[in-house]
Amino acid sequence: TQLxxxxxxxxxxxxxxxxxxxxxxxxxxxxLQWYRQEPGEGPVLLVTVVTGGExxxxxxxxxxxxxxxxxxxxxxxxAQPGDTGLYLxxxxxxxxxxxxTFGGGTRLMVKP
Amino acid sequence: xxxxHQWPATLVQPVGSPxxxxxxxxxxxxxxxxxxxxAAGRGLQLLFYSVGIGQISSEVPQNLSASRPQDRQFxxxxxxxxxxxxxxxxCAWSAGSGTEAFFGQGTRLTVV
Numbered sequence: 001t002q003l004x005x006x007x008x009x010x011x012x013x014x015x016x017x018x019x020x021x022x023x024x025x026x027x028x029x030x031x032l033q034w035y036r037q038e039p040g041e042g043p044v045l046l047v048t049v050v051t052g053g054e055x056x057x058x059x060x061x062x063x064x065x066x067x068x069x070x071x072x073x074x075x076x077x078x079a080q081p082g083d084t085g086l087y088l089x090x091x092x093x094x095x096x097x098x099x100x101t102f103g104g105g106t107r108l109m110v111k112p
Numbered sequence: 113x114x115x116x117h118q119w120p121a122t123l124v125q126p127v128g129s130p131x132x133x134x135x136x137x138x139x140x141x142x143x144x145x146x147x148x149x150x151a152a153g154r155g156l157q158l159l160f161y162s163v164g165i166g167q168i169s170s171e172v173p174q175n176l177s178a179s180r181p182q183d184r185q186f187x188x189x190x191x192x193x194x195x196x197x198x199x200x201x202x203c204a205w206s207a208g209s210g211t212e213a214f215f216g217q218g219t220r221l222t223v224v
Contacts, residue, residue, distance in 0.1 A: 006155070033212065040217075040220070041217055042204070042215025042217055042218050043156070044215070045213070088155060088156065090156075090213075092210035099158055099171075099209060100158075102148075102156040105154050105155045107153050
């Protein structure tokens with residue numbers, strides 16, 4: 001079973017601060033996805049990273065896939081209250097037919 | 113465009129009662145379908161997935177079962193609910209294994 005560990009589990013910061021969320025595993029993934037979930041709703045995909053070392057930017061969000069494709073990070077610059085939510089990473093295994101494996105999530109609260 | 117519908121949004125059921133949650137997808141054919149359970153503010157645990165009509169794979173042994181009577185219909189059931197079945201249940205679909213997952217709005221189940 002491939003496991004993904006996210007850290008921190010909870011993060012409460014002031015508007016304007018920067019933050020980084022980590023997603024780590026001992027397993028290699030063919031790709032990794034990041035989702036954001038609002039309370040009472042389903043997760044929504046933010047980005048998919050595929051190549052080791054890949055960096056993708058989505059406005060103030062920067063996603064990086066580790067060189068060995070075992071870990072990933074999400075960095076938010078100048079966080080805003082609208083960034084509040086649960087951030088989930090999900091890895092796709094190397095074998096055909098593998099399902100997504102989700103991390104435990106990072107709950108972010110950005111205070112105005 | 114593709115849409116996914118999941119109902120009901122909330123459900124309160126007594127211990128020992130049956131359960132039936134329904135999920136339907138529109139705008140796509142032969143999707144992979146998934147049932148996840150999510151503990152409060154945490155990651156997603158895959159319960160069942162299906163790659164075709166009548167094909168169900170279970171990820172964890174439990175008090176629940178799933179069925180796929182039609183291509184775009186996925187049902188989560190239980191004959192007798194336990195207190196531990198309480199949680200947030202999410203249905204999702206994807207075009208293939210490891211591709212982006214699209215989630216329903218979720219069902220908040222409380223077993224009392």
